Amino acid sequence: MKVLLVGSGGREHALAWKIRQSPLVTSLVIAPGNPGMERLGELAPVKADDAEGLAALAREIRADLVVVGPEMALAAGLADRLAAAGIPCFGPTARAAQLETSKAFAKDFLERHNIPTAGYGVYETLAEARQALDVFRPPYVIKADGLAAGKGVAISPDRPDAEAEIERMLGGRFGAAGARVVIEEFMDGEEGSLFALCDGTRAVLLGGAQDHKRAFDGDLGPNTGGMGAYSPAPVFTPELVQQADERVIQPTMAGMAAEGAPYRGVLYAGLMATADGPKVVEFNARFGDPECQVLMMRLAGDIVPHLLACARGDVSKLPPLEFRPExxxxxxxxxxxxxxxxxxxxxxxxxxxxxxxxxxxxxxxxxxxxxxxxxxxxxxxxxxxxxxxxxxxxxxxxxxxxxxxxxxxxxxxxxxxxxxxxxxx
Structure with missing residues (x-):
C-alpha cells in the first residue's frame, strides 16, 4: 500500500521510521519531511498547512492511507478534504480537532460531558481577565485559546506575573491564537500523557508517556513544546489507566460522536494524577512530540493496520498492540x-x-x-x-x-x- 505521511518534525520522523518497517507498505511519501527522513521515503515539497496541496498530492500518488502528524494540517481541514476524495485519513476532521485547536472549546466540551478537569473561565478582554483573577488563587494557569506550538501556557506564581502574561497573550504574542485566554485552577499532582487510537465510536488505549515541558534542568525556565520524554511512565498505574479510560477517554469518544463530530485518529489526553483521580489538563488531536518518539520505539508490532483501521472507522477486529518490555x-x-x-x-x-x-x-x-x-x-x-x-x-x-x-x-x-x-x- 501507498502511504502519505504529513509533517517535518521529530514526531513525523519517528512515525516514518515505524511505518517503513511495515510489510504492508510498498511506498512512503513524506510531505514535506526533513533530511533525516530521506532514507525512509520520497520527500514532497508540500507544506503541512497546505491542506489543498496535500489533498492533491494524495490523489496524485493514489494514497491508500494518509497519516497526519502536526496539528496545523488538521486545523486546516486536511481530513475533511481527504474524506471528500474518499481517501482514508488517520487524523480527525477540523471540527473534531477543536479538542486541541481551541482550549475554550475543549473546556466547554469537558464541562458539558461531566469529564473531570480544572475549573476555568474564558476571557476576551484584558479587563475581564484581570477581574477574573479575583476568583482564582495563585499559582494562576493561563492559556492562549488557540494553537501556539506548545508554548501558549503560563503558570504564574503571583498576580502581577499573571496580569503580565494575560497582557502579553491578548496583546498579540501568539497572534490570533491569543485572541482569547483561558484561566484555570491550578491542579496539584503529577502530569502524564495517555494516548488512544480512535475510530469514531471506539477507542483502544495505546500507552502512556511523561514529558518535560520546561526548558532547563530542574523544571526551570519557560514552557516549551517538550524537552524530553520517557515511556512507560510510572505515574500511569493500572488503576489510574482504568480510571482515565472510564472517566475521560470513553466519555470523550461518546460525547464527540453525540455532537456530530466523531473522532478518528489518535487522542492525546494530558492528565493530572490528583488525589481525586485523573483530570484532563489538555487534549491534543495528534501524537505528542516528543512522546510519539518513545512510543514508536517501544512498539513491537506493525502499527500500520491500526492506523488504517482508525481511518476506516473500525478498530474492533484488531489484536492488541504489543510493546517491548524496555x-x-x-x-x-x-x-x-x-x-x-x-x-x-x-x-x-x-x-x-x-x-x-x-x-x-x-x-x-x-x-x-x-x-x-x-x-x-x-x-x-x-x-x-x-x-x-x-x-x-x-x-x-x-x-x-x-x-x-x-x-x-x-x-x-x-x-x-x-x-x-x-x-x-
Missing amino acids: TVICVVMAAKGYPDSPLTGSVIRGADQDFGPDVEVFHAGTARNKDGALVASGGRVLNVCARGADIAQARERAYAAISRIDWPGGFHRSDIGWRALDRDD
Whole structure:
C-alpha cells in the first residue's frame, strides 16, 4: 500500500521510521519531511498547512492511507478534504480537532460531558481577565485559546506575573491564537500523557508517556513544546489507566460522536494524577512530540493496520498492540535561544552515525545548507532516543550518544527522566 505521511518534525520522523518497517507498505511519501527522513521515503515539497496541496498530492500518488502528524494540517481541514476524495485519513476532521485547536472549546466540551478537569473561565478582554483573577488563587494557569506550538501556557506564581502574561497573550504574542485566554485552577499532582487510537465510536488505549515541558534542568525556565520524554511512565498505574479510560477517554469518544463530530485518529489526553483521580489538563488531536518518539520505539508490532483501521472507522477486529518490555527515553537537543529566539543555521556533525541497535536519532528541525551540511532550522532540532532495561540504562545510552554529536549551537537538559529515577531510588 501507498502511504502519505504529513509533517517535518521529530514526531513525523519517528512515525516514518515505524511505518517503513511495515510489510504492508510498498511506498512512503513524506510531505514535506526533513533530511533525516530521506532514507525512509520520497520527500514532497508540500507544506503541512497546505491542506489543498496535500489533498492533491494524495490523489496524485493514489494514497491508500494518509497519516497526519502536526496539528496545523488538521486545523486546516486536511481530513475533511481527504474524506471528500474518499481517501482514508488517520487524523480527525477540523471540527473534531477543536479538542486541541481551541482550549475554550475543549473546556466547554469537558464541562458539558461531566469529564473531570480544572475549573476555568474564558476571557476576551484584558479587563475581564484581570477581574477574573479575583476568583482564582495563585499559582494562576493561563492559556492562549488557540494553537501556539506548545508554548501558549503560563503558570504564574503571583498576580502581577499573571496580569503580565494575560497582557502579553491578548496583546498579540501568539497572534490570533491569543485572541482569547483561558484561566484555570491550578491542579496539584503529577502530569502524564495517555494516548488512544480512535475510530469514531471506539477507542483502544495505546500507552502512556511523561514529558518535560520546561526548558532547563530542574523544571526551570519557560514552557516549551517538550524537552524530553520517557515511556512507560510510572505515574500511569493500572488503576489510574482504568480510571482515565472510564472517566475521560470513553466519555470523550461518546460525547464527540453525540455532537456530530466523531473522532478518528489518535487522542492525546494530558492528565493530572490528583488525589481525586485523573483530570484532563489538555487534549491534543495528534501524537505528542516528543512522546510519539518513545512510543514508536517501544512498539513491537506493525502499527500500520491500526492506523488504517482508525481511518476506516473500525478498530474492533484488531489484536492488541504489543510493546517491548524496555524503557525508552528521548532527550531533545534544541537550538540555543529556544523557545523564544532559536538560532538557526549552525552546523551539526555526527548526528547520522551508527549509535547501535538501541539508539535512534530523529531529526526535528534540520535542513541542508548550500554545501550539503546538516544545519539547525528550528527550535527543537534533534531527538536522541534510547532503549534500556530500565530508565537508568536508557538514560545512560541516550546521553552517551549525545556526547558523540558535535553541535556547539545546541543545548539539552541533563535530567530527563528524573521523576522515574526518583521512584526507583
